[in-house]
Amino acid sequence: MAMIFIGGSRDTIELPEPAIARIGAIVAAEHGVLVGDAPGVDTEAQSLLAGYRYEHVGVFHSGRTPRNNLGDWAAYHIPPLDGAEGYELQAAKDREMARRADFGLMIWDGDSPGTALNIMRLAVKGSPCVVYETSRRQEWTVRTADEWQEMLHVAGPETRVRAYSRMTEEERDLLSQ
Template identity: 65%
Template structure:
């Protein structure tokens, strides 16, 4: 069973039809799903999976209790580092999902740096990630850090600066390679 990291932007409240179909294929193939607990794309995907009564789902959260767990699935708390705040509170759980995943599927609003970082985390270990870019109405698969760099260039300098401000030194090195 392959493990698929599902995620996306917090400002996405309606999944595109091709992403819904792809999630249906994941369910039909009985792959494992790793998903966060955030509002937006995570919750929309959780709702879809719950509608399928799908059981092979793990919900990752930064605290003891997830913000959203619409299918009453297994919960995997990943505590943030001491003193973490803002984005850093959730980065550890995202890194853990990327580490455990074999593939990714992200629904992106074209602006969210967290989604870009998750794509980069997967690309750094040569794990393909399908990205549904809602701002451009496009779909692409990122296979490498070179592909991820192209995605960031396409997103524009503001998004790239936000991503670079949040990435680890390993991420910076991977993009420069």
């Protein structure tokens, strides 16, 4: 069973039709799903999967309990690093989902640095990621670090700067290999 990391922007409150169809195909193929507990794409994907009564889902969270677990699935607590603040509170669980995933499905608003980094984490380990960019209504499959950098180039310099500023030193090293 392949493991699919589904994620995306917290500001996205409606999944695009192609992503809905892709999640339906994931369910039909009985792949495992790794999803976070955040509002936005995580919750929308959870809602869709719960509607299917799909069982092969793991919800990753950094708090004591998941903020959202709409299907009462297995929950995986991945605590943040000591002293983590802001976006770093969620980064450890995102890194763990990317580490475990064979493939990714990201719904990206074209701006979210966290989603961009999740796509990069998948690319540097050779796990293809289908990306639905909602702002431009574009779709990509990102397979390599070069393709990820090309995607960020389209997003613009501000998004690139914010994504790079959130990378760990290890992630920067992986990206440059």
